[in-house]
Amino acid sequence: MSRIAYFGPAGTFTEQAARRLAAGRELVPMETIPAALTAVRKGEAEMACVPVENSVEGPVTATLDGLAEDSPLVAVAEALLPVHFTVLTRPDVDTIRTVASHPHALAQVRNWLERNLPEATAVAASSTAAAAVAVCDGEYDAAVTAPVAAQTYPLRVLAEGVADVPDARTRFLLLSPPGPQPEPTGADRTSIVASTANRTGALAELLTELASRGINLTRLDARPIKGNFGFYRFFLDFEGHVAEARVGDALAALKRRCDVRFLGSHPRADGVRATVGATATDSDFADATRWVQAVRNGEQA
Numbered sequence: 613m614s615r616i617a618y619f620g621p622a623g624t625f626t627e628q629a630a631r632r633l634a635a636g637r638e639l640v641p642m643e644t645i646p647a648a649l650t651a652v653r654k655g656e657a658e659m660a661c662v663p664v665e666n667s668v669e670g671p672v673t674a675t676l677d678g679l680a681e682d683s684p685l686v687a688v689a690e691a692l693l694p695v696h697f698t699v700l701t702r703p704d705v706d707t708i709r710t711v712a713s714h715p716h717a718l719a720q721v722r723n724w725l726e727r728n729l730p731e732a733t734a735v736a737a738s739s740t741a742a743a744a745v746a747v748c749d750g751e752y753d754a755a756v757t758a759p760v761a762a763q764t765y766p767l768r769v770l771a772e773g774v775a776d777v778p779d780a781r782t783r784f785l786l787l788s789p790p791g792p793q794p795e796p797t798g799a800d801r802t803s804i805v806a807s808t809a810n811r812t813g814a815l816a817e818l819l820t821e822l823a824s825r826g827i828n829l830t831r832l833d834a835r836p837i838k839g840n841f842g843f844y845r846f847f848l849d850f851e852g853h854v855a856e857a858r859v860g861d862a863l864a865a866l867k868r869r870c871d872v873r874f875l876g877s878h879p880r881a882d883g884v885r886a887t888v889g890a891t892a893t894d895s896d897f898a899d900a901t902r903w904v905q906a907v908r909n910g911e912q913a
C-alpha cells in the first residue's frame with residue numbers, strides 16, 4: 613500500500629486533510645513539515661500532506677520555503693478544512709498556567725485566551741497534536757487542538773468550538789514528485805514560485821503577464837531568499853490549469869523573464885470555476901495561432 617507522509621503527530625488538522633485526500637492509503641505522521649517533504653524526496657513516501665495557508669494567519673511559511681528549495685514537488689490535490697479548536701487539559705489539572713499549540717493556532721484563539729485564560733502563558737509547539745502530547749506528558753497544562761485530538765489523546769475537554777474568527781479555514785496540499793498532472797476541470801489552481809531580478813517594475817511585469825492573459829490571481833506571498841538580505845521569492849497561485857492555452861502561454865512568458873518553479877495544477881477544493889478574461893479562451897489562442905501560421909505561410913486573407 614502506498615504511504616502518505618503527513619504533518620503530525622496523530623490528531624492534527626493535517627491528518628484530517630490527509631484522510632480526505634488519500635483515503636485508504638497508509639498515513640505516516642512526521643514531526644515537522646520539512647520531514648514530510650523529505651520523506652517524499654527520499655522515496656520513503658509516495659506523497660505528503662501539509663498545510664499551505666490559513667484564512668486568518670496567512671501562509672504556512674515552512675511549506676512555502678520547503679517547496680521553493682531542494683528537488684521539486686508538485687501539488688496534485690488540495691483540501692479546505694474549517695478550523696475551530698478544542699482546548700484539552702489533563703484530568704488532574706485545576707489551574708491552567710501554560711497553554712501550548714502551533715503558532716498558527718495560538719494566533720487564531722488569542723482573544724479567547726485573553727478572555728478565558730488570562731493568567732496562562734501561551735507556548736509554541738510544533739503542531740496542535742504535539743501540544744496535546746506535551747500536555748499528556750505533563751509538560752504543559754493545556755493544549756489548543758483540532759477537535760479530533762479529543763478522541764486521540766486521554767485528555768479532558770475544557771472548551772470546544774473555540775475560534776476568534778468564525779468560518780476560519782486552512783487549505784492543505786497533497787504533494788508528489790513531478791509527474792502527470794491531474795486532468796483540467798475548469799475549476800483549477802496553478803501554483804508557481806518566481807525569483808525575479810531586484811529592479812524597478814520586475815514584480816509588476818510578472819503580474820502583467822498574468823493579467824494580460826485574463827488570468828485571475830488567487831494568492832501572492834513573498835518569502836526572503838535566505839542568506840541574501842532584501843531579496844525575495846514570490847509565490848503565486850492563480851486560476852486555471854497548465855493544460856489551458858492562456859496558462860501555458862503565461863508560464864512561458866514568465867520563464868523568459870525570470871527563474872520559475874512550477875508547483876502544480878490541481879482542482880480547487882472549493883470548486884470555484886476559473887474566470888477567463890475576454891479573448892483568453894483556448895479557442896481564442898488557437899485562432900490567433902492559426903492566424904500567425906497563415907501569415908507565415910503567406911496565406912493571410
Ligand SMILES: O=C(O)C(=O)C[C@]1(C(=O)O)C=C[C@@H](O)C=C1
Binds near residue numbers: 627663666695738741
Ligand atoms: O497543527 C496542526 O494541527 C496543523 O495541522 C497545522 C495548522 C497550520 O499550520 O495552520 C493547521 C490548521 C490550523 O490552522 C492550525 C495549525
